[in-house]
Amino acid sequence: MAALFIRLSNAALYLAACALTATGLALEWKIEIEDEGRTLLGMTGEGWGELHFILALVVIGLAVIHLALHWAWIRNLLTRLRWPTIACLAAWVLIIAVALAAPVSGSGAAGDGRHHQERA
Numbered sequence: 001m002a003a004l005f006i007r008l009s010n011a012a013l014y015l016a017a018c019a020l021t022a023t024g025l026a027l028e029w030k031i032e033i034e035d036e037g038r039t040l041l042g043m044t045g046e047g048w049g050e051l052h053f054i055l056a057l058v059v060i061g062l063a064v065i066h067l068a069l070h071w072a073w074i075r076n077l078l079t080r081l082r083w084p085t086i087a088c089l090a091a092w093v094l095i096i097a098v099a100l101a102a103p104v105s106g107s108g109a110a111g112d113g114r115h116h117q118e119r120a
Contacts, residue, residue: 006069013062020059023052 027048031038035045043051067074078085 002069009062009065009069013059013066016055016058016062020052020055023048023055027052 026040027033027045031040031045031048033045033049038045040048
């Protein structure tokens with residue numbers, strides 16, 4: 001029963017991550033959140049943005065479930081590979097910290113989420 005739940009949660013995480021990637025690519029290359037009157041597959045840019053955000057929350061939740069289901073394996077790995085594991089975790093924390101602390105500049109730098117050039 002546990003193996004079936006792990007397989008189902010892995011499949012759900014994979015599909016949610018694929019959908020998150022697809023919506024991110026659609027927002028980047030096909031439609032922008034600020035596009036008024038334009039639709040893609042019947043949804044506005046704002047709708048795509050909301051879907052992308054919801055999928056991100058789903059992926060985070062499923063990743064937490066994934067880690068919880070594999071916690072025994074993770075704990076075993078941490079006890080066997082102390083220094084390499086600590087180095088990897090430290091690098092991960094450093095990458096996240098740098099990404100969160102990086103300054104934003106240019107138009108729309110007030111944190112409004114805009115990262116595209118205005119269309120002429």
